[in-house]
Amino acid sequence: MYSLPLPSAIAIFFTVIALASLAPPSAHALGSGATIAIASDTATVCSIAAELPTRNIRCFRRGESLAFDALPNVSFSVVSGGRSSICGLVEDGRRFFCWDTRINSTRSWRRVYNDTVALSTIAVGDDHVCGIISATGGIKCWRNATTFNLPSDDDRFQSVSSGSSFSCGILANSSQVRCWGSSNQPAATAIEDGFRGFPMTSLVSGSSHACGLNSTGFVICRGISNENGQLGLPSNSAFQYSTLSLGANHTCGIRSVNNTVVCQGSLEPYNPAAESFETVVSGSSFVCGLVTSNLSVLCWGPGWPSSGLVLPLGGPSLPGPCVQSDCSPCGTYLRDQILCFGEGHICKPCDQPIITTSSPPPPSQSPSSRSPSSPSRPLRKGLLAFAIIGSVGAVSGICSVIYCLWVGGCFGQKKVHNSVQPTITRASSDNNGSGGGVGSVPRTSPPSRSSTLRRQASRAMTMRRQRSGTSSSKHPDKAEEFSFAELALATDNFSVENKIGSGSFGVVYRGKLLDGREVAIKRGETKTKKFQEKETAFDSELVFLSRLHHKHLVRLVGYCEEHDERLLVYEYMKNGALHNHLHDHSNVEKASSLLNSWRMRIKVALDASRGIEYLHNYAVPPIIHRDIKSSNILLDSNWTARVSDFGLSLMGGGQLTDGIYGSIRPYKAVGTVGYIDPEYYGLNVLTEKSDVYGLGVVLLELLTGRRAIFKGGDNGDQPTSLVDYAVPAIMAGNVVQVLDPRVGNLELNEAEAVELVAYTAMHCVNLEGKDRPTMADIVANLERALVLCEESHMSISSCGTISIVSE
Known part of the structure; x- marks a missing residue:
């Protein structure tokens, strides 16, 4: 075997390390994280504002004359769009918000994620969101991703991009493409198989195809359809494109040499060949780019004016996230201190060398079809780099094993x-x-x-x-x-x-x-x-x-x-169980009790709902609690509600999910009388909606102050179900008739808030699980109810003021 002299090997090793430190080319698509995003169905475009102390999101919907600010007091790092939604990741990475653009009100931005675990980016598909955990490189997915075959917890990713009903990313350790989606989604499997064997530096997803730059700088596209030629972006040299952008049936790229855009596929009638762009993003059937000269957003394609449209966003948009880290070796954008309002830098992508070759490897060619004896020169360099890095890793691994054996820390000896x-x-x-x-x-x-x-x-x-x-x-x-x-x-x-x-x-x-x-x-x-x-x-x-x-x-x-x-x-939990505060007279009769206000009761309901929503939607695999009741909702020293007692809980999984109700399988019914789901109790069919029923009873407890099963009322000393007592009154529009009299009179907006909670509770306790709302819907309703309570004559009402910053 041919080997290099040691000095040469060392020189090449450090050269490889230097090249590896260069920032990869930008890559934005239907669902990748960027500073501009598109919701295709509503032709809504959002971007992150520049030159302002708060880098909020500004949006424009086609057909409207003015743009509007979203969450004006929150600074964002990236935004991403799907079919009908836009999501923004807050700068600290620990929260992101999403907006269903089919709803006119910009107040409909909802917090989807809030955790101490920071994310580096997010990518929105048609109706799901995936993100990369900053500390580990692992993947988390939300919303309608419960049926996805998610990557292994051991996988580490350097990028992620979402298509219609799938997501793809590049693995950090091997630069290989990994895709995931529903088990019946052919695009994920076809794309991953198509990229197998190609080390990639960037990857973006469209509706049903994906493109990226391989390690030698050539564009490779894979997908399940090429009806419009979207898999064949013209390319005759390495690193010809700095940025790629994909829609349903088109692929666009920014030329490295002059920053103009070229597109392939069904994208007519406008081609902005004369414009220079910093970045470009795609909706399903149209494209928007950030113009270099003034950082305005220009959109073109079907449905837009033939000459394109510069969106009236009220000022420049960021060409990239404002970061605190050093931008060497590639430097920063000019005026980045102004663009970031003196807080951070905008790192400029490194210029890649343009290597002219007479016969670049065709993107459709598989690795196995190439001649092993005569690889291209760029490929030989790439393989050599990987071999050297692999050798260093192998030596490090051997040293680690020897160390473990020496100190006795391996194989269970410690x-x-x-x-x-x-x-x-x-x-x-x-x-x-x-x-x-x-x-x-x-x-x-x-x-x-x-x-x-x-x-x-x-x-x-x-x-x-x-x-x-x-x-x-x-x-x-x-x-x-x-x-x-x-x-x-x-x-x-x-x-x-x-x-x-x-x-x-x-x-x-x-x-x-x-x-x-x-x-x-x-x-x-x-x-x-x-x-x-x-x-x-x-x-x-x-x-x-x-x-x-x-x-x-x-x-x-x-x-x-x-x-x-x-x-x-x-x-x-200093303040004990919710059940005791509602039903122990030594607590609830006190006029000063914090729970004797609708504000606190709605907040407690929202806290508990967020905990259950985490179990259903964000835990992997999802978890069904099976014993949601007021005695299992505890209150800490700050009166924050927390769900407890997981002794009866069960873990779900992809094979148990039907896509409508969630995890389903027969189990012997367990739980607490008054809270147990009648569908579960009668048919032994357990779903996430069983927890929803239990929560519905808790909501009725908060509204009425009565136990799940109580004596008194119209039945005298006979036990009465709280559901049977409260639901008929709510259905008849007589919510006030069943409200807990220990809580003060209702103000105008406060009455609307309580009514919203009551109708939510009524739907939660429907007899059939399919008729009950999801936890995401419940959280949304309770968030809205708390906002209404906040708006209800704050200076005089029992609502007072309370922050709804997410948990």
């Missing part, structure tokens, strides 16, 4: 306490079984269900800590392992005075750890006949809470597993 993994001592291979202990099992014994669940949770938490780059024992994601003696001391030996409630598998005690932390400790039932039930609930909560992190879910602090004892330690 005892590592991760977030949920209890110490399990296995029997020695010696015949005398030395080294055994509590929980010891022979090596030949199959693993139990509980230990399997805990190992799965352990691996998930270990991977999460590796991605976050921290292993600190004080990290909030890390669950601690406690001894039984520690927890007995913390609760004064589980005294009756410290008992504060009960959960799905035991009694809950208030405790104080040696370091001063207040906690809630759930101790499993100690009766032998209850052991299996206790074990199952313990495993369930441990697995779920170790992988779920949201402001509206109770956080797991740690656990204890000794002999037959199973205990879980949670953060302490």
Whole structure:
């Protein structure tokens, strides 16, 4: 095998590293993150404003005379558009908002994501959104992506772009294309297969095709149709294009040499050959570009004036995100300090060399059809670079293994306490079984269900800590392992005075750890006949809470597993359960009770709904709680509501999803009388809509102040269902008739807010799951109700003022 002299190899190695540091060409498409975005169905165009202290989004809809500001007090980094929606990622990456452009009101921007985990970009498809997690490079998807075959948690991406009902990205470690979508979506599979073997530097998606630049600078396009020639963008030299943009049946690119645009496919009648553009984006059937000379937005294509239209956005738009990082080696845009209002820089894409070749590899040619003995010169350089980097990686890997063996940290020789993994001592291979202990099992014994669940949770938490780059024992994601003696001391030996409630598998005690932390400790039932039930609930909560992190879910602090004892330690919720505040007269009769205002009751409902929405829409795989009730909604010291008790929860998956109702499969009905879904109870059919029913009952509790099953009213001392009591009055338009009299009189907008909550609750408790709203719909209604409450005579009403900044 031919080898390079060491000095030459070192020189090439550093050359490769220098080239790798260059910014890849820009790439914007139907659903990629950029500073301009298009919602095709409504011909709506939005861009991020420049030269302003707040980089808000400004939008224009074809046929209207003026543009309008969206969320004027929020600064955004990128926007992305789909069929009928526009989404914007806030500059800190921890939130993004979306707007259904079919709704006229710009107040309809809804927060879709809010977390401490920051995103680097988002990409909107027809009706789904995918984003890249900044810290890890992993993929998260929202909205109608519950049926998607998502990438592995181990995959790391450098870019993402969304098509009609699929998304694609470039893997960070191999530069290969990975696509995902619904199982019946042929475009995702066809595109990924078509790009197999091509290292890519950029990739953009259209409705059913994708294009990008490979490592040698040539355009490659793949898709399931080429009826309009959209897969054949003219190309005869490397790095001929700096930016690509795709629609339904067209592909456009900005020429590197002069920044003019050329398009291929069904895009008539205007060709802006005389204009120079900084970037270009596509809708389904039209294109908009950012003009270099004045940073105005120009749109053309079917439905637009034949000469194109400069949108009246009221000022220049950003050519790229404003960032705080250094823009070397390629520099910044001129006037970027002015464009960013003195806050950050706009990094300029690096100019790629134009390499002329008489016979560039045709984009349609597969890697296997090329002659292995005579690759092109650019390809040889690319392969050499990959070989060198691969060699360095291999050496690093070998060194890591040697180090592990030397320090004894590999193959289980070191005892590592991760977030949920209890110490399990296995029997020695010696015949005398030395080294055994509590929980010891022979090596030949199959693993139990509980230990399997805990190992799965352990691996998930270990991977999460590796991605976050921290292993600190004080990290909030890390669950601690406690001894039984520690927890007995913390609760004064589980005294009756410290008992504060009960959960799905035991009694809950208030405790104080040696370091001063207040906690809630759930101790499993100690009766032998209850052991299996206790074990199952313990495993369930441990697995779920170790992988779920949201402001509206109770956080797991740690656990204890000794002999037959199973205990879980949670953060302490100072203000107890919602049920007690509504139904314990020692609490609710107090005139000063914070829950004796419609503002607080609606906020609590919204908090809890966001927690459940996270379980259904954002957890991967989705989770069905199965026991939503007011006693499982706890209130922390700031009166923020959090969902608790996951002992009965079940995990869903793609194979259980039907696309309309969500996860469906038969289960023995469990839950609490008064809250349990009648469809689930009668037919043993479990869906996400079962949680919706339980939440509907909670909403009725908040409205009426009555228990889910109560005595009194028209039935005398006979038990009455809250659903049977409240729903007829709501249907008849007599909401006021059933409202809790302990809460003050309704102001005008406050009455509208309460009515909206009442009608939402009524739909939640429909007998059939298909007639109930989704959690996303419920959250939207409650957000609107809280806004109405805020607007209701703030100076005198019981609404007062409250922030609805997302959780």
